[in-house]
Amino acid sequence: MIPPSFGYSAPRTLPEALQLMVQHGDAAKILAGGHSLLPMMKLRFAEPGHLIDINRIPELKGIREENGLIKIGAMTTENELIDSVLLQQKVPLLPEAARLIADPQVRNRGTIGGDIAHGDPGNDHPAISIALDATFILTGPRGQRNVAAANFFLGTYMTDMQSDEILTSIHVKPFSTNKTGSAYCKLKRKTGDFATAGAAVVLEISAGVVSLARIALTNVAPTALNAKAAAAALVGKPLTDASIKAAVDAAMAICDPAEDLRGDIEYKTAMAGEMTKRAIRLAASRCK
Amino acid sequence: MNAPLKDRQAALQGMGESRLRKEDARFIQGKGNYVDDIKMPGMLFMDIVRAPVAHARIKKINKEAALAIPGVHAVLTADDLKPLKLHWMPTLAGDVQAVLADEKVHFQMQEVAIVIADDRYIAADAVEAVVVEYDELPAVIDPFKALEQDAPILREDLAGKTEGAHGKRYHHNHIFTWDSGDKEKADAAFSAAQVTVEQKMFYQRVHPCPLETCGCVASFDPIRGELTTYITSQAPHVVRTVVSMLSGIPESKVRIISPDIGGGFGNKVGIYPGYVCAIVASIVLGRPVKWIEDRIENLSSTAFARDYHMTGELAATNEGKITGLRVNVIADHGAFDSCADPTKFPAGMFHIVSGSYDIPAAYCRVDGVYTNKAPGGVAYRCSFRVTEAVYLIERMVDVLAQKLNIDKAEIRRKNFIRKEQFPYTSAFGFEYDSGDYHTALDKVLNAVDYKGLRKEQAATRANPNSPTLMGIGLVSFTEVVGAGPSKICDILGVGMFDSCEIRVHPTGSAIARMGTITQGQGHQTTYAQIIATELGLPSEVIQVEEGDTSTAPYGLGTYGSRSTPVAGAAIALASRKIHAKAKKIAAHLLEVSENDLEWEIDRFKLKGDDSKFKTMKDIAWAAYHQPPAGMEPGLEAVHYYDPPNFTYPFGIYLCVVDIDKATGETKVRRFYALDDCGTRINPMIIDGQIHGGLTEGYAVAMGQQLTFDAQGNIQGNTLMDYFLPTAVETPKWETDFTVTPSPHHPLGAKGVAESPHVGSIPTFTSAVVDAFAHLGVTHMNMPHNAYRVWQQLQASGVTS
Numbered sequence A: 001m002i003p004p005s006f007g008y009s010a011p012r013t014l015p016e017a018l019q020l021m022v023q024h025g026d027a028a029k030i031l032a033g034g035h036s037l038l039p040m041m042k043l044r045f046a047e048p049g050h051l052i053d054i055n056r057i058p059e060l061k062g063i064r065e066e067n068g069l070i071k072i073g074a075m076t077t078e079n080e081l082i083d084s085v086l087l088q089q090k091v092p093l094l095p096e097a098a099r100l101i102a103d104p105q106v107r108n109r110g111t112i113g114g115d116i117a118h119g120d121p122g123n124d125h126p127a128i129s130i131a132l133d134a135t136f137i138l139t140g141p142r143g144q145r146n147v148a149a150a151n152f153f154l155g156t157y158m159t160d161m162q163s164d165e166i167l168t169s170i171h172v173k174p175f176s177t178n179k180t181g182s183a184y185c186k187l188k189r190k191t192g193d194f195a196t197a198g199a200a201v202v203l204e205i206s207a208g209v210v211s212l213a214r215i216a217l218t219n220v221a222p223t224a225l226n227a228k229a230a231a232a233a234l235v236g237k238p239l240t241d242a243s244i245k246a247a248v249d250a251a252m253a254i255c256d257p258a259e260d261l262r263g264d265i266e267y268k269t270a271m272a273g274e275m276t277k278r279a280i281r282l283a284a285s286r287c288k
Numbered sequence B: 001m002n003a004p005l006k007d008r009q010a011a012l013q014g015m016g017e018s019r020l021r022k023e024d025a026r027f028i029q030g031k032g033n034y035v036d037d038i039k040m041p042g043m044l045f046m047d048i049v050r051a052p053v054a055h056a057r058i059k060k061i062n063k064e065a066a067l068a069i070p071g072v073h074a075v076l077t078a079d080d081l082k083p084l085k086l087h088w089m090p091t092l093a094g095d096v097q098a099v100l101a102d103e104k105v106h107f108q109m110q111e112v113a114i115v116i117a118d119d120r121y122i123a124a125d126a127v128e129a130v131v132v133e134y135d136e137l138p139a140v141i142d143p144f145k146a147l148e149q150d151a152p153i154l155r156e157d158l159a160g161k162t163e164g165a166h167g168k169r170y171h172h173n174h175i176f177t178w179d180s181g182d183k184e185k186a187d188a189a190f191s192a193a194q195v196t197v198e199q200k201m202f203y204q205r206v207h208p209c210p211l212e213t214c215g216c217v218a219s220f221d222p223i224r225g226e227l228t229t230y231i232t233s234q235a236p237h238v239v240r241t242v243v244s245m246l247s248g249i250p251e252s253k254v255r256i257i258s259p260d261i262g263g264g265f266g267n268k269v270g271i272y273p274g275y276v277c278a279i280v281a282s283i284v285l286g287r288p289v290k291w292i293e294d295r296i297e298n299l300s301s302t303a304f305a306r307d308y309h310m311t312g313e314l315a316a317t318n319e320g321k322i323t324g325l326r327v328n329v330i331a332d333h334g335a336f337d338s339c340a341d342p343t344k345f346p347a348g349m350f351h352i353v354s355g356s357y358d359i360p361a362a363y364c365r366v367d368g369v370y371t372n373k374a375p376g377g378v379a380y381r382c383s384f385r386v387t388e389a390v391y392l393i394e395r396m397v398d399v400l401a402q403k404l405n406i407d408k409a410e411i412r413r414k415n416f417i418r419k420e421q422f423p424y425t426s427a428f429g430f431e432y433d434s435g436d437y438h439t440a441l442d443k444v445l446n447a448v449d450y451k452g453l454r455k456e457q458a459a460t461r462a463n464p465n466s467p468t469l470m471g472i473g474l475v476s477f478t479e480v481v482g483a484g485p486s487k488i489c490d491i492l493g494v495g496m497f498d499s500c501e502i503r504v505h506p507t508g509s510a511i512a513r514m515g516t517i518t519q520g521q522g523h524q525t526t527y528a529q530i531i532a533t534e535l536g537l538p539s540e541v542i543q544v545e546e547g548d549t550s551t552a553p554y555g556l557g558t559y560g561s562r563s564t565p566v567a568g569a570a571i572a573l574a575s576r577k578i579h580a581k582a583k584k585i586a587a588h589l590l591e592v593s594e595n596d597l598e599w600e601i602d603r604f605k606l607k608g609d610d611s612k613f614k615t616m617k618d619i620a621w622a623a624y625h626q627p628p629a630g631m632e633p634g635l636e637a638v639h640y641y642d643p644p645n646f647t648y649p650f651g652i653y654l655c656v657v658d659i660d661k662a663t664g665e666t667k668v669r670r671f672y673a674l675d676d677c678g679t680r681i682n683p684m685i686i687d688g689q690i691h692g693g694l695t696e697g698y699a700v701a702m703g704q705q706l707t708f709d710a711q712g713n714i715q716g717n718t719l720m721d722y723f724l725p726t727a728v729e730t731p732k733w734e735t736d737f738t739v740t741p742s743p744h745h746p747l748g749a750k751g752v753a754e755s756p757h758v759g760s761i762p763t764f765t766s767a768v769v770d771a772f773a774h775l776g777v778t779h780m781n782m783p784h785n786a787y788r789v790w791q792q793l794q795a796s797g798v799t800s
């Protein structure tokens, strides 16, 4: 449980951090909250030669509303998401989901940016970002680019981010308060566990008809899944047991989980369905 | 003037008081002193190279790269230990265990080599640099497969040995056969039975997982020839004896110290290769050497518990009166038999398996088997194999009740040993000292409105829209603790007595030194309370010291709920020796005959005259200042207590669960635990121990398991998978008690800290199975995690 030795820098600005990444090349790794990276280093699964600690860069932190968007700095911790009044009012899915991540110690240091950048299908933010239709802002030596959450996750520990890029912020559209409802349902074995299966749902219901639906699934495939067909099964009609069942079936159809101690393929797929069902019902009950 | 009696009584904070724990002040301020807190000048660090595979021949070990790392002092393998004859060591169970893998690896994570370096970081790098070449062999994980004719020979070192430490070995992977009871009589009961039931069950491999992992700091002084070792041990005196025997250093020059211990639960009874290696390294290098396991090493290599494949059978009348019991066990001991049991009992006290019931004919047989898994089989918060025994009989009684369609409570009531039958000799020969099971059962059933619960359950079952299944678990367990009478119990030939030495100081304070060692049980608090009551000195001024073999009298340590039954009795009897001497001094001081004196809380007084008295404090001063002519000065005593019998605490536990039909998650709605541990020394500590034991029982029943894949790779050996409940998962516990004192114990006390673990585990299974009972399910193996329960929901056709 002791990593091999490594170098360490703690830049104060983003340009400095980018420059260090160029300097150290492939040996470099960004250190955010450290709650995914350090365990892997202690197990010697990851052996980066140099850590660039981005905790001291103020511009990567904080949550604000600007030009009709909620902008969340990549270095915002889970606990800051939970405590944010702005998010509680305008994107309640994020604080609700963050409460279900890990445990208080991890949430004190773990960041939304790290959770996304890590590309771990067991992490919760990938599916939540997809359900929120979030945009990720990546900054690199060639400047800035925006990537939609739905296009970002490529495989286990694989994302669209280049090795010299930094995820700097996450942009989310605020909910339209009178018709949007959302929910994150996560089945886990115990506090601090990753999901056996999880489902994030965002719904809009206008005049009794589902006008928008986004559904994304956690930990039932090599990446978070954008359950498009499941969402489509709900849209354009009132929410009924039949439409929910159709959505659940569509969600289960795309699951491709790996068997582990949490369960086999059958169980995890069934639980993805169950979490989808529960999240749809809960989200609908929140559309007012 | 004399203070009122009750004030004097209260001032003592003696037995029966919920005195606050003395230990907590240092623990909650981070001022404990654990093994890893020990630092010594010149101390080096040891780390262990472990086998990546479960079964293999070692072709070659290349140390060069590791030795080339600056700061590395040594790399040692079995070949280096060979000249010292320390590459193998005897186990407490009469087997031998490789200290470092000798030519062959027997389980994944086995110790293969050690590195010693300036600090733990260099040591960790050096471990990676040791290159070991393996020739893999097929791994045997399943004990039934291990016993097949053509199974690979696991222990080549035992080749041709048909006689083991416990009799005949009938197969190359067989360790022992041990049985108890009367087979013919039991068979006859089955032939004549109106009804019989049989149930197979697997008690999974679990691990005690104490918060503090194992480790030691060994320091050999080459000039004095003395060895001091700080160690995470529940039995420091036994460690001293073993270390002396292995090293040849006289026992008087070996000092073993168990400082603060962060939980043991049986995991810290045995002697591990890591300890031996650190000691050898210190002797070889002449410098202190520290070794501390990490969590993965703890869960993977140090002693596990259970791994019992059990088959139970009951014979009974149509009315549910049990007439016979048969039990057959295949016990997976892993690669070496390093169980920590009393020497003559390779399956511990498993023959308590007739439980709380009056069963006329019974027989049990246990066969120990080698597999390619880590060695162990320790008593995880229980007396030796009692958890397994209680689990089996409680499950069997439920199975019989189900078959006969008799209520679980009713069938127990029908078969309990009745109050007037005590002392009761079981078909296995245990003499149950005391008990009153019927009273306890009624108390619990009334407290929870058992009839109401059954009514509610019937309504839930009748409602197809109910999102949950409801289950009610009931267990009535009897433990056998306080090992033990030295006529039958010994470890390496040392009788399982325990000891206490008390010195009362001139000013009326006292120090007690014990052969036991607390690991969270609160000995410093409760032992002082016993002395306070016995001697009339305030517990506040009584120091309790344990764990240093150079100062404490010899004792066998703390496990198997033996501290209060054995050491607690030693305290009482040492106190009584002092009390007797004090009485003589009081008579001398008051110039009366001893017969004219009576004891009252904290003093001897003249019978019928409150004005003529000497307090124990007065007497203490006099003992050093003006003892009677011819009497030795001083006021101290030592007592070694060899118990005449075990004690038999018991309890009735009831649990209500609601199972989510869609996810298989089980919610414990209610858990009611009534314990009878005889005389209660500190009710608050008893409650705390029960809460802890129930929580660990919950962990075992609902989530804990060490699993292996077909190649013998251990899975789930981190706390991400291995279930340690936090406050979030832990159910709310309701506790209750009755008091049936032990007739043979000087205080009437029976031991309590393990009952809740032993009793609760089958209660959870009973509740979960009960939820499915109407669907014909009689048993489900643990752990009852959501995934496994969901599989049962599928199998039983339950839909949400």
Ligand SMILES: Cc1cc2nc3c(=O)[nH]c(=O)nc-3n(C[C@H](O)[C@H](O)[C@H](O)COP(=O)(O)OP(=O)(O)OC[C@H]3O[C@@H](n4cnc5c(N)ncnc54)[C@H](O)[C@@H]3O)c2cc1C
Binding pocket: A029, A030, A031, A032, A033, A034, A035, A036, A037, A038, A039, A074, A075, A100, A101, A102, A103, A106, A109, A110, A111, A112, A113, A114, A115, A116, A117, A118, A122, A123, A124, A125, A165, A166, A167, A168, A192, A193, A194, A195
């Ligand atoms: C016990 C435990 C339980 C957990 N349970 C959960 C859970 O239930 N759900 C869940 O979602 N997560 C869980 N986690 C993971 C936790 O949330 C991590 O904090 C998170 O995955 C990573 O965020 P971090 O800030 O700690 O990143 P780090 O660990 O510091 O970094 C993770 C990876 O992302 C890279 N990185 C980090 N930030 C950036 C950035 N801004 N730009 C580019 N690359 C970056 C790093 O180089 C590294 O490769 C758990 C962790 C632990 C230890």
